Amino acid sequence: xxxxxxxxxxxxxxxxxxxxxxxxxxxxxxxxxxxxxxxxxxxxxxxxxxxxxxxxxxxxxxxxxxxxxxxxxxxxxxxxxxxxxxxxxxxxxxxxxxxxxxxxxxxxxxxxxxxxxxxxxxxxxxxxxxxxxxxxxxxxxxxxxxxxxxxxxxxxxxxxxxxxxxxxxxxxxxxxxxxxxxxxxxxxxxxxxxxxxxxxxxxxxxxxxxxxxxxxxxxxxxxxxxx
Amino acid sequence: xxxxxxxxxxxxxxxxxxxxxxxxxxxxxxxxxxxxxxxxxxxxxxxxxxxxxxxxxxxxxxxxxxxxxxxxxxxxxxxxxxxxxxxxxxxxxxxxxxxxxxxxxxxxxxxxxxxxxxxxxxxxxxxxxxxxxxxxxxxxxxxxxxxxxxxxxxxxxxxxxxxxxxxxxxxxxxxxxxxxxxxxxxxxxxxxxxxxxxxxxxxxxxxxxxxxxxxxxxxxxxxxxxxxxxxxxxxxxxxxxxxxxxxxxxxxxxxxxxxxxxxxxxxxxxxxxxxxxxxxxxxxxxxxxxxxxxxxxxxxxxxxxxxxxxxxxxxxxxxxxxxxxxxxxxxxxxxxxxxxx
Numbered sequence: 001x002x003x004x005x006x007x008x009x010x011x012x013x014x015x016x017x018x019x020x021x022x023x024x025x026x027x028x029x030x031x032x033x034x035x036x037x038x039x040x041x042x043x044x045x046x047x048x049x050x051x052x053x054x055x056x057x058x059x060x061x062x063x064x065x066x067x068x069x070x071x072x073x074x075x076x077x078x079x080x081x082x083x084x085x086x087x088x089x090x091x092x093x094x095x096x097x098x099x100x101x102x103x104x105x106x107x108x109x110x111x112x113x114x115x116x117x118x119x120x121x122x123x124x125x126x127x128x129x130x131x132x133x134x135x136x137x138x139x140x141x142x143x144x145x146x147x148x149x150x151x152x153x154x155x156x157x158x159x160x161x162x163x164x165x166x167x168x169x170x171x172x173x174x175x176x177x178x179x180x181x182x183x184x185x186x187x188x189x190x191x192x193x194x195x196x197x198x199x200x201x202x203x204x205x206x207x208x209x210x211x212x213x214x215x216x217x218x219x220x221x222x223x224x225x226x227x
Numbered sequence: 228x229x230x231x232x233x234x235x236x237x238x239x240x241x242x243x244x245x246x247x248x249x250x251x252x253x254x255x256x257x258x259x260x261x262x263x264x265x266x267x268x269x270x271x272x273x274x275x276x277x278x279x280x281x282x283x284x285x286x287x288x289x290x291x292x293x294x295x296x297x298x299x300x301x302x303x304x305x306x307x308x309x310x311x312x313x314x315x316x317x318x319x320x321x322x323x324x325x326x327x328x329x330x331x332x333x334x335x336x337x338x339x340x341x342x343x344x345x346x347x348x349x350x351x352x353x354x355x356x357x358x359x360x361x362x363x364x365x366x367x368x369x370x371x372x373x374x375x376x377x378x379x380x381x382x383x384x385x386x387x388x389x390x391x392x393x394x395x396x397x398x399x400x401x402x403x404x405x406x407x408x409x410x411x412x413x414x415x416x417x418x419x420x421x422x423x424x425x426x427x428x429x430x431x432x433x434x435x436x437x438x439x440x441x442x443x444x445x446x447x448x449x450x451x452x453x454x455x456x457x458x459x460x461x462x463x464x465x466x467x468x469x470x471x472x473x474x475x476x477x478x479x480x481x482x483x484x485x486x487x488x489x490x491x492x493x494x495x496x497x498x499x500x501x502x503x504x505x506x507x508x509x510x511x512x513x514x515x516x517x518x519x520x521x522x523x524x525x526x527x528x529x530x531x532x533x534x535x536x537x538x539x540x541x542x543x544x545x546x547x548x549x550x551x552x553x554x555x556x557x558x559x560x561x562x563x564x565x566x567x568x
Contacts, residue, residue: 066437067394070387105313105320110387132311132323160513161319161546187514 006036014047014079019054021071026079033083040086048076048083049121070110073117080120087123099141100151101129102183103166106159111183115151135162139169142177152196154183164194171195230291231424234368237538238425238461238483240503245566246532246539248558249292251370251427251463251486251507253544257319258551259283267319267547271298271312274351278358284545285367288554293362293369295355296348298322299429302374302414303382305347306340319547329384332392335403339410344417352414356421368424373415375430375464376407376450386432393438393446401446408450412457425461427486428454434468436490443473448480455481463507467542471495478504488542489515497535505537512541517549521556528560532567539565 010033017025026048033043055072058064064072098119102112109131119126127145129137142150150170154160160183167179180198181191191199228236233247259280260267270276277295284290300310300322309326329335340346352371360369374382380403381389393400415426433447455462464477465486474496477485484505487496493509500506508531510516515527531539539561 062439065439065442067390067442070391071394074391105323107323108386110390113387156321159321161548189514190518193518 007038010036010038011043011047011050014043015051015054017079018048018051018072018075019058021068021075023075023078026075027082030079030082034086040083041088043083044080044087044121048079052076066110069114073114076117076121096149097125097127097145097147098149098151099127099129099138099145099147100153101133101138102131102153102155103138103159103162104132104134105162106154106156106183107131108155108183109153111155112151112153115153115182135166135169138166139173142170143173147177149178149180151180151182153181154186160186160190163190163196167194167196230285230289230367231365234291234538235424237505240505246536246561247291248528248539248561248565249290249368249370250294250540250545251292251372251425251465252294252429252541253297254284254290254292254294254541255280255297255547256284256287256545256549256551256554257547259287260547262287268312268314268316271322272348272351274354275358277351278355278362281355281359282363284554285363287551289558290554292367293359293364295359295371296352299374300324300382301348301352302379302410303328305343305349305414306337306379306383306410307346308383324382327382327384332388332396332399335384335399337403337406339406339413343410343413349414349417353417353421356418356423360422364422369422370425370427371415371418371423372427372429372465373411373418373454375428375433375447375466376404376411376454377447378430378432379407379411380404381432390437393442397442397446401449404446404450405453408453411454415454415458419458419460423460425463425483426458427463427465428482429465431465431467434466435470435473436468440472440476444476448476451480474499484537486540486542490542493531493534493536506535507538507540508536509534509542510539512543512545516541516553516557517546519553521552524553524556525560528557529564532561532564 010029013025013029017029055064055069059069100112100116102109116126116128127141129141138150152163152166163181170177170179178197181196182199186199188199228244233243234249236243237247262283263279265276265280270280277297281293281295285293298321303324304310307328308324310322311325312322313320356371418426430451433443461483463484463486464480464482466477467488469490470487471492474485478500484507487508489509489511491509493506496506510527510531515523528539
């Protein structure tokens with residue numbers, strides 16, 4: 001087990017690597033964590049995710065904007081790719097599999113990719129259908145993979161209206177499946193009206209929501225460790 | 228004063244009898260398409276169908292303009308992107324870009340094709356404008372729209388890459404955006420020749436929710452200025468999202484008017500820009516006009532006017548499934564309330 005000073009130094013390197021969108025620092029930090037025998041889950045949550053939380057704060061404070069967040073996400077993935085194979089299966093009570101994609105008629109996937117990052121971090125099995133996905137494909141993939149969660153994204157009002165059809169079809173075949181909708185034009189009212197189980201709050205930005213979800217997982221983990 | 232005179236006088240800042248209700252963005256309706264016996268997927272490739280559908284919103288509801296195109300892919304397609312019009316879709320799917328022109332950073336050094344004005348659907352748009360103009364041009368102002376340089380760049384290459392490069396390699400992006408401005412000007416000039424009364428520049432990708440005001444000033448503003456200064460007809464600059472921090476820069480870009488959506492606080496914007504500035508907006512085209520009640524539509528129209536818009540105008544394309552009674556309520560409320568301020 002790494003000594004505390006070394007551990008702190010590595011976690012700090014991972015955290016700052018994400019904040020300063022420094023992919024090399026995250027890669028180095030992740031390798032050092034592996035070499036020092038640091039718990040990979042700890043490196044992910046107390047290093048990378050902790051950095052992403054600060055990025056979320058900087059975004060709220062309008063110091064960071066979307067380009068910075070995308071670079072921070074690249075840095076997070078650079079570290080995550082190295083740490084992932086060393087992860088013991090986490091038990092956060094939320095693990096599972098998810099089908100995610102942007103609905104047909106929409107070719108925007110930045111918000112979807114940031115939400116996906118959250119699932120990757122949490123150790124979910126992610127079935128990413130990509131963008132401009134025909135509605136039936138969400139239904140088929142959910143049935144094929146028996147996923148607990150389906151996430152539908154749309155950035156344009158002009159493509160969002162395909163969502164209720166998917167929700168209806170999935171619920172008809174599999175009433176227990178949770179469905180989340182997200183993207184700029186969605187709202188709580190629409191989620192309720194269409195029968196979705198959740199939506200990206202503050203619909204103006206799916207990014208903040210993804211970061212909030214990551215932070216929530218970290219909190220779950222912290223509570224578990226402190227028990 | 229008919230709708231055409233009202234809108235043209237507004238652009239010239241001359242006195243008018245009431246606030247007009249029109250748009251520079253898409254406003255075709257399903258009711259209009261059905262009345263004509265067309266299919267949504269069919270109108271993108273047929274100038275006459277497109278023009279007749281565009282005219283139907285005025286004919287059915289008295290909406291005070293006629294606008295083509297209907298989709299957002301004209302410029303990207305002319306530059307060489309492959310589009311998908313979803314020809315077999317039953318419902319309403321707007322065309323999207325299927326194949327991008329630039330696949331990575333190394334491919335950013337492109338040229339604007341010399342025959343851009345004859346490529347893709349640019350000739351079809353010229354034709355549609357002419358038909359629309361001949362059809363309803365004496366009664367309403369006929370408008371058209373082009374994309375802004377940044378939004379167009381986000382179509383011909385991965386938006387993800389474009390955003391990161393705006394930060395990492397601003398020079399390279401600036402060069403591409405300048406080129407996009409040239410392409411946009413060529414297309415807009417064709418629309419002018421075909422007879423449009425005004426052109427809206429839709430730079431919706433460059434919202435201040437996404438980019439910092441600093442990046443907006445350094446990177447987005449120069450090519451927008453280039454586009455607006457090249458236009459001869461009245462122009463409107465539209466940007467989505469929380470635009471309060473950049474409304475002054477939007478004006479600096481040189482449009483005749485700016486267009487903002489419901490996330491903009493128009494009272495603040497009016498204070499910042501003064502009484503004479505033309506500010507168009509700013510209601511939620513989906514949550515008010517499509518899924519709202521008639522009463523919500525009416526109260527929203529009054530709020531827009533009370534907040535100080537120069538014209539009531541939706542924050543985005545009007546979604547085609549808009550219920551006819553909401554369109555009727557919108558126009559009725561404008562006529563009743565629009566002259567009171």
